[in-house]
Amino acid sequence: MKKKHLNLIILFICQGLNGSIISLLTLTSTLVGNKLSPIAYLSTLPITATVCGAALMVYYASRLMEIYGRKISFIIGNIIGIIGSVLACISIVYQSFTLFILGAFVLGSSTVFNQYYRFASAEIFDDEVNKKRSISIIIGGGVFGGISGPFLAMKGEYIFPDYHFLGTFLLTAIICVIIIIIQSFFYLPMELKKEIIGKHIKSSYKNEELVNLLKSKLFFLATSSCAIGFSLMTLLMNATPLAMLHANFDVEDSALVLQWHFFAMYAPALILPFFVDKLRTTNIILFGSLFFIIGMIIAIFIDGFHSFLFSLFFIGLGWAFMFNGGTFLLNEFVSSKFKHKLQGINSLVVYLSNMISSLSVGIVMSHPRGWGILNIIGVILIFIYTIVFFIKSKNLSGDK
Template identity: 35%
Template sequence: MHLPSKDIIVLAVGQALTTTVVSMLTTVSSLSGSYLSPSPSLNTLPVTATVIGTLLMIYPASWLMGILGRKGGFMFKAGVGILGGIICCIALLLNHFYVLVLGALLLGIFSAFGQYYRFAAIDAAKNSKEHASAISVVMGAGVIGGIAGPFLSSHFSELFSPVPYAGSFVAIITVCVCLALSQLFLSSDLGRTVSPTPDAIKTSDHKHKLLSSNFIQISIICTIAFAVMTLTMNAAPLSLHKSCFALTTASIVLQVHFIMMYLPSFFNPSLVKIIGLKGLITIGVLSSALGCLLTLLPNQTLEIYMIELGLSGIGWNFMFNGGTLLLTKTYSPAMKTKAQGLNSLFVYTGNIVASFSAGALMYLSGWQLVNLICIPLLGISIFILWITRVSNIT
């Protein structure tokens, strides 16, 4: 087995650092909002601002990287993250809630670029046979962030005591600086859009048809993968609290989930060689479905929760990474920027819907219903997968 290229290693570092920031934001955004909020009804406004920032930037990020390349795009992202972290830190130190909201919006713009490391990994692969191994290395590095993020957030939160959480944003700034420095080593032309030749334009006309059929079908699979994962991940802390588990215990369950979201990436290339991409996605669907069905057990112990969230993470990994690899077969290089931007927009929109639905569903009917609703969604994804006419291998 040959060693990954320099660009793939740099992208893996970028993915690890990005996941670290995102996991820190998950922990500290709502807490800092509740600390500064002038009204309880505004507690989640910083989190909402982050979501809006990501939604506004998720498609333009693809266009920007088409012009600047992956290096320029990820450097821009790191700069926005540094600025957002500084503004949030100042807001907490000076007790200005709406300044915090502005910083959270910028950190949402930062987060939008995280969707594109999977596509950058494909750009960095030498040929189509190395796509799976490139994604496995880059996406697998996210496991570091899943562990480092909560650790840094908790250990830096009281750095500027008695002002809570300001230190966590200092940690975010520091990680973003490291991110900027690491992405300096990317090749300048990686991912940059090249003007199409006449032959490429003819090919693009054919691929455009696929963009309206196979592309949409595979994008639906990626969207369902993210939505199902988000539903279970966001509902789990509420269910654990309702079951009288301590916050520290809930954190352990979520850490297991984060680890299993990224760790299986390292095994994806070997699995794809044996069972193909459709087989990988199918195992992901079955894994997620099994995790959902386990919630029907009457005695939801800590161990059961860990298995359920672990299976949810594995399911997301196989479905999302497999879907990303299949997606590359549905568009031409000339349409890369548009296709990747639309796919990321679809995925994040599904993520938002699932995120906001989780709390309401938990309030109305509980943990079991949240998971049972995922079953028909997974059924739709498996049906779409096997009617889609895209090559089964990479």
């Protein structure tokens, strides 16, 4: 087997396994928080801590990759994940809400490395079409994580009957160990030779060049698409377990809804490789906006289990198209000497917007009509964004 294809398979598997941790945290963090929290509206603080940990780590993860390469950085990320899992386990045994928040924060720091699999996949091949196909395939690996994460969360909930979800976080530690073993077979040549690393770090970039790239229409469209799509998805996805709990649905119902949501998030990426040479990237992003609007309108006007199911399904599709499309646009900078900084800043913006969304969930969901309010806010935001994006993208050059 060619080394390029082996690398792609390894990234695909690791994306799926890391994705299972993310989806597992989405389902369990709020439920454990609801059990341990002394105040009801603080129940989403653990999932917010996860996003905060990711937001603080995301740029440093990019710098680690710039200095030490992808492989070592991915392994470091999973070592952090093991530490976070152990802290979460200890917090459940001792019923410590504060310690659980710390564990969620550390786990969030580890999950952010998952964002860089898509960038690593773009470096495997040289031609533009295969780069886009690789990105889609790797993002698509998350479909297995989206399905397996809630499943593992349910199976781990009662492994230790006296400590609900202790087994779940023990499983996250095991997953991190498995990922480290698999990643030991991954190889991409270092972009920087060791003898020039020290010089590179000490020297400053030409800020005027970097600033021009950051101000460019291409970077704005790429980053805004990823950030808006991700933050809206986070807002509604993190609210779902609480909204369904308030509507008297059990954990199994929430898990099923989230499994279909994650399937919708990642499955389109497995289909997009066959159409990347036929669809304009800007149209992919606009399709994502449309799916978001459909999903949120369903949540506003329809009640019951199927409302949650179809709403989260379309919201997942919206994320898939907006996030893939934004990544395709950002990949235009892959040959730039500033690519690591641009990728880091892109991811930082994404996670800062996620953090704001996540912080909003607990406050809004403490209101009896919180679920409806979140969806109304979402429709307004995505409608405004779609208009701005359409105007800004009209004069974008090439087939973007």
